[in-house]
Amino acid sequence: MRAWKRSFELIVIMVIAWVTMLIAIIAADQLIVPIRFPRTGYFMVLIEAIVKLLLAGLIALAWLLLWIYMVEWYKKWTARKFA
């Protein structure tokens, strides 16, 4: 089996992971960075930073879960087709 045939699906998974990483970065910039809480003191600034961090973390987690899902799909698919 040639190298490109053996690695094609994994390269597609990697490219999807790369594209979704860029989309996640843009989503974080467009949706999370503009969030502003009424700044009545240091406490609210801290809360704003924590909320932004949590939301960015959620986006990162969703991206990682997508990546895990794709690799698990690949493992099951190869087990079915090539075992």
Next chain:
Amino acid sequence: MPYWWAACFAAFLASFICTFVLVRFLIDFFSRRGIVGIDVHKPNRPAIPEMGGVGVVVGVSLGILIAVAMNFDWLVKLFAFLCVFWLASIIGVIDDLFVLRAKIKTLLTVLAFIPIIVFALLFPSEIVLGRPVLPFIGRLRLTIVYWLLLPFAIAVPSNAVNMMDVFNGVMSGCTCMASLALLIASIILGRIEAAVICSSLFGSLLAFYYYNRYPARIFSGDVGSLSIGAAIGAVSIIGGLEVVGVTVLMPFIMNAFHSLRSLGGLLERREISVRPISVGANGVLKANLSMEAPSTLANLFLRKGPATEIELVKCYHLMEAVSCVLAVIVALLMGVKF
């Protein structure tokens, strides 16, 4: 020819020649002293000299010092890079000689980011942290997230490269391509110091690949893999090439992340009970098709059928070549804004 082109070329040439000559000497030196590792993916399991990464460390350092001698304006950034690089290589030497536990090794590589912080605090106009440039978005000002991620900026590439140093020529070939892609990206974005570092790294890795390619005459050891990974991480931060750095390391990150996830944590090679692949009597490699097997890239590639080591190495190189193309696209997109 602009001056910095000459510096890049001098760094490339010096590091290439130095590594090429030194590694030839190191093969005999480490063989005589019994510093060898077993090539477990060959049927006759030959003993191959280890710690060839010393040649890369010396070669890269020489190339960069020559570039500094040509232009002292680059001193701060290049010296910050060298401090991280040397620190990671010292950790690698300790690991090669005394075999550290996986968690200790990872913890030590986390500390390798300290020189960057020190230099950034001492020379804030030279090394700017927390202002990464992203494609379509432009320059960001990350006051919290960047500093939270910074400790991992050296540890992740360092350990990810270390985890992919499993077959002849995989680590050296893939990092050689990665350093070339980083060199092209830094030229596109006009990051001269990063271009000088990448030239030196590329020259040294090209020379090392000559000896490390299938069938390997020397292994890099942890001194090579940890320092090369740290070098890619450090040049990405110092040169403001964070997203490009992540993109060139995608196959490494994919291998490390999915292996760790399936193993359930950091484990030393000797501590892993379920092997991802096995070697047949004729040297053909087979995947462990169990769903519990670690999801290393080797396991994933081989799930489609057995292959020889050379065929498997080509798969790694092909995947890295694609990620390098993506990295250059990222560099081109970094000038594009919504």
